[in-house]
Amino acid sequence: GDPVIARLEALERRVAELSNAVLKATATNSSTVAERAKATKRAIVIGVDFTQDGKLLRLRFAASDARAMADSLKYYGFEVSMLLNEEATRPRIEQAIRDAIEKSNSKDELVLYYSGASARSSDAGTSPTASLLLPTYDFKWDDRSASLNLNAVVKQLGSASKLNRLIMLDGCHGTYGLEGLPADNDGSFQVMAASQDDQLAYEKPDVGGGVFTQALVRELQS
Secondary structure (H helix, E strand, O other), X not given: OOHHHHHHHHHHHHHHHHHHHHHHHHHOOHHHHHHHHHOOEEEEEXXXXXXXXXXXXXXXXXXXHHHHHHHHHHHOOOEEEEEEHHHOOHHHHHHHHHHHHHHOOOOOEEEEEEEOOOEEHHHHOOOOOOOEEOOOOOOOHHHHHHOXXXXXXXXXXXXXXXXEEEEEEEOOOOOOOOXXXXXXXXXXXXXXXXXXXXXXXXXXXXXXXXHHHHHHHHHHHO
């Protein structure tokens, strides 16, 4: 009867369906398999339990979820750059993205994972432009307009049009305010989010952390 558990079960089923679809699509084309085997896979994994000014809700599992995701991605051959709590400042994150793009060649894969207390700009009263705030350790409640946001991350990754790019967000309010992914024919760009734009994301001790991340990690490990 717990709606969160019901949502977790539905999410696990959906993740399994998506995984099966990807496996089937890959298996139908041996040349694609060979091409993907040659690709270098990189990941930037970010987990923020708390901010320096202490004015946001403190999370319990964002950093540990990030570690679990990093371990899963390493198992699949990803080179992982991990930024947790004090290390996860906006300049370091943006530099990590630049470094990954510069190192990557055509058709390489780049994943960015973020776990933290994401918030809608409208709720924070920052600006008339809708955007999803991605609080970093150096986030300042009194200067929220200078914070990292999803549109800025998408714009930065948009410059790497030859890469296959995936953003995974374990936070509230999904892809709120996202203006749209770059349209190009050279690479793919996808976003997976733990919630819809008007929903909250949950972390639960009995599932070991964030509901979304733990479901995804279990599927990756199965």
